[in-house]
Amino acid sequence: MSILVFVEDWNGAYKKASFEAVAYAKSWATMNSNKVIAVTSVSAPAGELAGYGADHIIQIGLGSTAMGIAGQLKELSAEASGIVIAGTSLGRSLAPALSALTSGALSTNTISLPLSTSPLQLKRGAFSSKGIETIELDSTMPIVSFVPNSIGLEPVAGEGNLESREISSNDALEVLSTEVASGKVALPEAEAVVSAGRGLKGPENWGMIEELADVLGAATACSKPVSDIGWRPHSEHVGQTGIQVNPNLYIAIGISGAIQHLAGVSASKTIVVVNTDPEAPFFKAADYGIVGDAFEVVPKLVNALRAFKAAS
Amino acid sequence: MNILVCISHVPDTTAKINFTADGTALDPAGVQFVINPYDEFGLTKALHIKEAQGGTITVINVGPATTEPTLRKALAIGADKAVRIDAIPMDAITVAKELKNHISANSYDLIICGQESIDYNGQQVPAMLAALLEQPFANACVGLSLDNGTATATSEIDGGHATYKASLPMVIGGKKGLVEEKDLRIPNMRGIMSARTKPLEVAPATEGEGPTKPVSFEKPAGKAAVKMVDAENVDELVRLLHEEAKAI
Ligand SMILES: Cc1cc2nc3c(=O)[nH]c(=O)nc-3n(C[C@H](O)[C@H](O)[C@H](O)COP(=O)(O)OP(=O)(O)OC[C@H]3O[C@@H](n4cnc5c(N)ncnc54)[C@H](O)[C@@H]3O)c2cc1C
Numbered sequence: 001m002s003i004l005v006f007v008e009d010w011n012g013a014y015k016k017a018s019f020e021a022v023a024y025a026k027s028w029a030t031m032n033s034n035k036v037i038a039v040t041s042v043s044a045p046a047g048e049l050a051g052y053g054a055d056h057i058i059q060i061g062l063g064s065t066a067m068g069i070a071g072q073l074k075e076l077s078a079e080a081s082g083i084v085i086a087g088t089s090l091g092r093s094l095a096p097a098l099s100a101l102t103s104g105a106l107s108t109n110t111i112s113l114p115l116s117t118s119p120l121q122l123k124r125g126a127f128s129s130k131g132i133e134t135i136e137l138d139s140t141m142p143i144v145s146f147v148p149n150s151i152g153l154e155p156v157a158g159e160g161n162l163e164s165r166e167i168s169s170n171d172a173l174e175v176l177s178t179e180v181a182s183g184k185v186a187l188p189e190a191e192a193v194v195s196a197g198r199g200l201k202g203p204e205n206w207g208m209i210e211e212l213a214d215v216l217g218a219a220t221a222c223s224k225p226v227s228d229i230g231w232r233p234h235s236e237h238v239g240q241t242g243i244q245v246n247p248n249l250y251i252a253i254g255i256s257g258a259i260q261h262l263a264g265v266s267a268s269k270t271i272v273v274v275n276t277d278p279e280a281p282f283f284k285a286a287d288y289g290i291v292g293d294a295f296e297v298v299p300k301l302v303n304a305l306r307a308f309k310a311a312s
Numbered sequence: 313m314n315i316l317v318c319i320s321h322v323p324d325t326t327a328k329i330n331f332t333a334d335g336t337a338l339d340p341a342g343v344q345f346v347i348n349p350y351d352e353f354g355l356t357k358a359l360h361i362k363e364a365q366g367g368t369i370t371v372i373n374v375g376p377a378t379t380e381p382t383l384r385k386a387l388a389i390g391a392d393k394a395v396r397i398d399a400i401p402m403d404a405i406t407v408a409k410e411l412k413n414h415i416s417a418n419s420y421d422l423i424i425c426g427q428e429s430i431d432y433n434g435q436q437v438p439a440m441l442a443a444l445l446e447q448p449f450a451n452a453c454v455g456l457s458l459d460n461g462t463a464t465a466t467s468e469i470d471g472g473h474a475t476y477k478a479s480l481p482m483v484i485g486g487k488k489g490l491v492e493e494k495d496l497r498i499p500n501m502r503g504i505m506s507a508r509t510k511p512l513e514v515a516p517a518t519e520g521e522g523p524t525k526p527v528s529f530e531k532p533a534g535k536a537a538v539k540m541v542d543a544e545n546v547d548e549l550v551r552l553l554h555e556e557a558k559a560i
Contacts, residue, residue, distance in 0.1 A: 015470075065476075066439065067449055089470045093451040093485075096436040100408060100443035105523035108434050121527060126432050127338070130329040132530050133432070138523035173448040173482075176464070176475040186471030192559070216560065228493045234454065235468060240325055240430055241349045241488065249559040260325045266532075270559040272549070273538075283538050288552060292543030304546045308554065 001081030002037045002056070003029040006073060008090055009044040010180070016189060017086035017148035019052045023155045024113065024146055025084040026053025031117050036158055039076055050160025057162045063169025066093035072167045074101045082120075083143040089188065095145035104141030111150045111267075128240045128263035148189060150246055150267065187236065190219035192249040195238060195265070197223035199254020199275065199294055203231035208298045209253065215305045221245065223255050239264035254294045257282025274298070313367030313458075315358045316420040318411060318437070319386050320348035320429040321379035331529040338431070338529070347382055350426025354486040356497045358424055359390045361458060368392050370420075374410045376400050380512065387507035388499035394510070399517035404436035406522040411437070412444040413518050420481060422463070427452050427485035438485035448478035454489025 005025035007018045025036045038054035040046050041062040049057055058076065063069045073094075077083060085095040087108065099106035105120075111132070112123035119136050122144065126133040137144075180186075187193065194213040200206065206220075213220045220236060227237040238245050240263035250268035254275065255261060262285050265271070273286040274297050283289045290297055323329065324344040332339045347355070358369045371386040373379045374397040383394040397410045415423065423445075425438040435451075442449030448463075450456075454473070455466035458480070465476045465484065484490075499507070541549045553560045 010470075066451070067443065070443065089452060089468065092435045093439045093449065096404065096434075096439035097443040097449070099405065099436070100440040103405075103523070105403075106405070106434075106436060107524065108436055126529070127323070127329045128325075128430055128433060129532065131331065131338075132532055134527040134529075136525050136527050140523065171448070172478055173450070174477045176477050178469065178472065178474040180469070180472035184471070188470050234489050235472075237488070249553070249557075263325070270553065270557040271535075272553070283540075285535060286538045287535065287557060288549060289538045289540050290543050290546070290549065291540065297543055297546065300546045301549065304550045305560070308550045308560070312554075 002035045002079060003082045003084060004037045004039060004073070004077055004080035005084040006069070006091070006094065007038050007040040007044070007049060008086065008088060009041050012043045012045070014044060014048065015086070015088060017088050019155070020148060020151070020153060021084050021086040022049050022052040022054050023153040024144070024151065026156050026158060027113050027153060028082065028084065028144070030156070031114060034081070037076070037080060039073060042164060046162055047160065051157050052155045053158040054160055055158040057160060059162065059164045060167050063171060064175050065171045065173050066090055066097055067173060068169035068171035070094055070097035070101055072169050073098050075167055077102055077141060081141070083141065085143065085145045087145045087147050091145055095143055099143050102141045104143045105137035106143045106145070107135050107137055108145040110144050110146040113151060125267070129266050130263060147246060149191070185217065185219040187219040187221055187238070187243055187245060190245070190247050192216045192218035193221050193245055193247045193268070194218045194251045194253070195221035195223070195255060196226070196253045196294070197255030198225050205295070206232070208302065211302050212251070212298055212305070215302055215309065216249070218249070223261055252282055253298060255282060256280050257285060313361060313365055313422065314420050315361060315367055315369050316415065316423045317351065317355050317358050317369060317371045317386070317391065318423065318425040319351050319355070319371045319373045319382060320426065320431070321345050321373055321375055321382040322348045322429055322431040325349065325430065329531070331531070335528040335530060336526065345382060347385060348426050348429050350428055350430070350487050352496055353488055353490040354424035354426055354484065355386055355389055355391065356491045356495060357456065357486065359497060360491060361422070365458070370395060372397070372411065372414060374399050374401050374407045383512060384507050385499060387510045387512070388503040389497045390503060392510065394512040396512065396514050397517055398514050399519070401522070402526070403522035403524045404434045405440055406519050408437050408440035408444055409519045410517060411441050414515065415445060422458070422480055422482065422484070424484045424486055427487045438483055442483035445483065448482040449485070450476050450478070450482070451485035453484045453486045456484060456490060
């Protein structure tokens with residue numbers, strides 16, 4: 001049987017995590033010589049998915065909510081022996097809803113490919129990155145939701161056969177509106193994040209943080225107190241009780257590195273810390289550190305990065 | 313308005329996490345347990361709703377007797393009654409099914425969960441519960457208003473917000489924003505005294521084993537020692553990020 005993968009798009013464009021999801025499904029399917037069935041919206045450029053491993057691509061008129069899509073995927077799951085869903089904000093509602101509908105065993109927050117397929121075992125993050133769990137899933141209809149950007153995957157091309165189907169979607173939830181900031185890198189998907197804390201002294205000082213993020217193509221983030229006092233929007237709050245991020249590069253400026261902050265960012269591949277206090281706990285969790293005043297270091301770093309970009 | 317607030321009992325955010333010697337479970341020695349931070353926003357929201365339009369707030373936990381102090385704390389904050397389903401659940405679907413069984417036997421207009429428990433970080437129970445109950449669901453909910461049996465909910469989505477409308481009953485996966493941090497209620501002396509006499513019902517478990525099981529737990533590999541770079545030499549940082557870390 002095949003591995004079914006849900007491929008998410010936003011207004012017709014695929015998210016990076018969607019390609020990862022197809023590549024994940026391909027790696028898993030290949031372990032048992034299975035094929036990959038990718039399920040995607042009629043309005044998305046489905047042909048692109050073959051390059052990431054989709055053998056069979058089913059285009060449907062996707063519902064607009066997690067519950068609506070879960071019902072549609074449940075129907076298609078009859079053709080599959082396992083399901084892959086990226087842990088995006090939609091995926092984090094969709095995967096558990098689907099598992100309840102199919103009675104399938106679910107691993108969310110997954111950070112590995114299957115370690116073995118019978119029994120199916122995987123690694124997942126737990127205790128806010130303070131622990132890693134090896135979990136075993138019952139074989140009936142296992143569903144894997146993985147953390148985007150946590151598993152380096154080399155795409156392998158698939159057959160790419162396209163087909164459209166009609167499957168109705170039902171949800172009592174009505175979408176009144178959606179608002180997504182354009183031209184800004186969304187925090188959960190960002191490859192680089194520039195984050196600042198109370199050391200910045202006030203909201204008027206975020207210009208240099210945005211400039212730094214701009215040079216790096218990074219998203220901006222902040223510590224919890226910064227969003228609690230309203231210097232920055234809640235949607236930028238990262239940490240144990242905010243958004244959990246794992247970019248390739250996380251730059252923390254004027255953040256002390258409290259355990260709750262580290263819990264949401266320590267899975268980042270490379271961490272840079274800028275802080276005036278050499279004893280700041282964040283240095284213990286960092287790869288590179290600069291003891292210095294953010295108001296002097298950040299503008300210099302912006303210039304150095306601009307020069308680097310211009311030269312390369 | 314009959315509101316159910318689901319309460320998870322989790323290690324305090326500052327807790328050092330250790331696992332038992334055989335690596336199969338959390339070692340609770342020295343760990344302080346608290347109301348899951350996401351659930352605190354839901355509980356305060358329920359209090360705001362009750363104060364505005366009347367009603368009853370029930371808090372519920374699926375867990376062993378050791379979770380009762382956490383339920384008592386929720387009563388001290390202002391819930392009217394508590395229910396503990398006596399089980400040691402091994403996965404989220406088992407919790408969701410136990411909750412569903414309780415909800416089906418009672419009748420609630422609104423069910424508020426936290427979007428995530430900070431122990432196993434599954435983000436699973438709220439959506440599973442909504443699917444099992446066939447009720448509308450708003451996850452990562454940062455705003456909720458109720459008007460005559462109709463709810464308007466604002467949820468965080470990747471890079472922005474969505475606004476939904478649904479008829480009650482519905483299930484919410486809440487977080488900060490549902491109420492503001494500064495408005496979070498904490499127990500006062502009168503609350504603590506009255507919590508002692510509020511009802512805490514213990515109901516037997518009805519579900520068997522779930523489809524997943526933990527095999528082992530480990531701690532993540534530690535980082536190598538930090539490399540310090542002189543504040544006067546940011547070019548060196550750029551070089552390291554490019555050549556060594558390959559991060560730019
Ligand atoms: C239940 C609970 C949950 C929590 N969840 C989170 C969470 O999810 N995320 C989170 O971030 N926090 C969380 N916290 C809060 C956390 O404990 C810390 O209070 C918070 O992270 C500190 O934020 P900060 O580092 O910005 O501020 P501070 O701790 O005040 O640190 C400011 C830092 O800036 C440095 N500094 C000052 N001036 C300069 C300068 N000019 N240049 C460079 N550096 C400078 C200082 O040396 C200091 O290290 C939580 C707390 C609790 C109790």
